[in-house]
Amino acid sequence: MTLDWLKPEIVLGSMMYAIIGVVIFWVSFVIVDKITPYKLWEEIVEHKNVALAIVVGAMCLSIGHIIAAAIHG
DSSP states (O other): OOOGGGSHHHHHHHHHHHHHHHHHHHHHHHHHHHHSSSOHHHHHHTSOOHHHHHHHHHHHHHHHHHHHHHHHO
């Protein structure tokens, strides 16, 4: 068993891709929040809109899956 995954360039590359993925995810979530006619966080937390929370959760999973597929190649 080799420890190739412990090489600094591999670890730093993985960290860079993770940071880029999180930034892209955050930006896309902010864009979706801006194009909706209401504030997502306020609607979910204060008004207890469970249906919207499920839709936002599905959207987050979808965006994360797309970013992971794009990074993975």
